[in-house]
Amino acid sequence: MNDTLTTGSLTVKIIVLLIAALLLFAPFLFQDIRSLEVAARICVFIVLVASYDLLIGYTGIVSFAHTMFFGLGAYGAAIALRQMGPGWDAVLTGAVAGAFVSLILAIAIGLLSLRVKAIFFAMITLAAASVAMVLASQLSQFTGGEDGITYKAPDLFKPATKLAVTDDGKVARLFGVRLNGKLAAYYFVFITCLVLFLLMLRLVGSPVGTVLKAIRENEARAEAIGYRVVAYRTFVFCVAAVIASLAGTVYAIWLKYTGPDTALSFTIMIDILLMVVIGGMGTMYGAVIGAVLLVLAQYYLRDLMGSAAEALSNVPVLPFILEPDRWLFWLGIIFILLVYFFPQGIAGTLARKGDKA
Amino acid sequence: MDQLRMTLERFGGVNLLPVAVAAVAFVLIGAPSSWVTLTVAGLAMGMMIFLMASGLSLVFGLMDVLNFGHSAFVSFGAFVAASVLGWLAGWLGSDSVVLNAAALFAAFTAAILFGLAAGWFFETVIIKPVYHDHLRQILITMGALIVAEQIILAIWGGTPMNVPRPGFLEGSIIIGDVAIEIYRAFAFLLGLIVYVALFATLNRTRIGLLIRAGVENREMVEALGFRIDRLFVGVFMVGSALAALGGAMWAGYETLITPALGAELMIVVFIVVIIGGLGSIEGTLLGAILVGLVANYVGFLAPKLALASNMILMMAILLWRPNGLRPAVR
Secondary structure, three states: OOOOOOHHHHHHHHHHHHHHHHHHOHHHHOOOHHHHHHHHHHHHHHHHHHHHHHHHHHHOOOOOOHHHHHHHHHHHHHHHHHHHOOOHHHHHHHHHHHHHHHHHHHHHHHHHHOOOOHHHHHHHHHHHHHHHHHHHHHOHHHHOHHHOEEOOOOHHHOOOOEOOEOOOOOEOEEOOEEOEHHHHHHHHHHHHHHHHHHHHHHHHHOHHHHHHHHHHHOHHHHHHHOOOHHHHHHHHHHHHHHHHHHHHHHHHHHHOEEOHHHHHOHHHHHHHHHHHHHHOOOOHHHHHHHHHHHHHHHHHHHHHHHHHHHHOOOOOOHHHHHOHHHHHHHHHHHHHHHHHHOOOHHHHHHHHHHHHO | OHHHHHHHHHHHHHOOHHHHHHHHHHHHHOOHHHHHHHHHHHHHHHHHHHHHHHHHHHHHHHHOOOOOOHHHHHHHHHHHHHHHHHHOHHHHHOOOHHHHHHHHHHHHHHHHHHHHHHHHHHHHHHHHHHOOOHHHHHHHHHHHHHHHHHHHHHHHOOOOEEOOOOHHHOOEEEEOOEEEEHHHHHHHHHHHHHHHHHHHHHHHOHHHHHHHHHHHOHHHHHHOOOOHHHHHHHHHHHHHHHHHHHHHHHHHHHOEEOOOHHHHHHHHHHHHHHHHOOOOHHHHHHHHHHHHHHHHHHHHHOHHHHHHHHHHHHHHHHHHOOOOOOOOOO
């Protein structure tokens, strides 16, 4: 992002602020359970994608192990909540344990392989992630195997919890929304994610962020100026890993379920990649836009495609094309086209537009 | 030159690694008959993985292009071969070895032809625009992998598919108290033939000379007036065809295949390529055999560790040789 305020970058910022406002008031604006689910998922994925963008967009590291860290956080919280019962101590233990293991793994992987070529690193992280996935499904006494773990969140987040009561002892309503534990859980997710996101925004704007960009642009030169490239890369890899792990913890608390599909599967990695590329690599705001678009598409576009396919069932080819199961196929094609023609994604392209004007 | 010779000498010792692994395993396992069975299984598995990995390694060595979509060729090869074998079930069922072999040959040919065509398409349409840009290469080939997997799902569906095996490859040979599955021996032989053919092409022909020169110093070869890009399309097509052939072999080995096959094998293929060192088929063969042997031995000795064994092997080798055992590009 340039410091000069162009119309394009202004547009991006306004869009992001709008999204933030919508997310802030989501429980009041969209009053059904599914929308809240979508909003929480968007929050978590914004953080996850932004932390991935630290790697791919800002430093030029391609890692496929991001879901591994996400899963470590999620499983940490899940196992702690399961073993210690619902409570804040369990949440804290899980979060710290997950983040700590992520940190150790990130340091190990980073020092072992960040010296080598980008492509090597991508392959090694891919292998590490797949081993983590296999381990999660094999160590079923800890992780519940393929079935995953269900557990209870802290009492505050139970739907039955009353945050405020009216005179007759019922749950108070604000603008028609019940002030119950679900609301508290959503705001827990929202605020944690906001804090993490702002932290990353700060990091990117700091001198360290500038060094990272320098490394991305010209590694040899950054090294020549005197920055220790490997140290910086390992550092940013660790930061991204810890943040991804915390995002995993938050998501695990929100879902009250952790399994390979929600926390570790390769589909999540692909989702993250798609979000980063669609939103725009190298801008934190791009992560926001990409995450919002893709999560919305996941929840609503499939339904839309399904109903469209049904409505057009008499037309020969269209129903086949619009079948909901094909949606990943189309996303893949959109992804390839984006990488070809708009490598900077939506945010990057928009922000650049202002430069010409 | 002196340094080169010294490194070459040092690399000579690396080739003995699979032998050392086998010897250690022999002591640990104790029973010679199960050791032979495991070794044959490991060699067969290694050879099939070699088929899949060699193309990837060469393409990277020659053009600095890493194709994350490589496993799509493996899956496609497996499914195309399985479909052809399914159509020719009548031939497979007959007692005549000739008809059996013809069906198998047809299936492999179909897989190879498909691999050639898909490789050409992939290279010209998907990869050509992003030469020299690793980040976008990884992203694009990843996107292509997603699309290819979806195409497989759309055509063959998500349910596991049975692969009929030709009759003459069923059963096993029994020597003393050692049983060797015929299909494994066949897989090993086929892999060996491909390796010898590749080795001879690379070391004894003019095209092979150009490929090796291109791996070493691409600009120089181009400056001398050779069209490396055309050569590259050829190498890419052959690599894809080999991957498809490997997939076809794997389909016959597993006899039950799912669309997830490519993604599962991709990890192993990557590990092999990393262990072997990018860009050299000798390294790839070495890595493949190591992985195959270790996977089988560990699976027998400590089944719980089997899944992590490849990863541990890779870590250990990377700590020892950060560029792989026999890298052609540094």
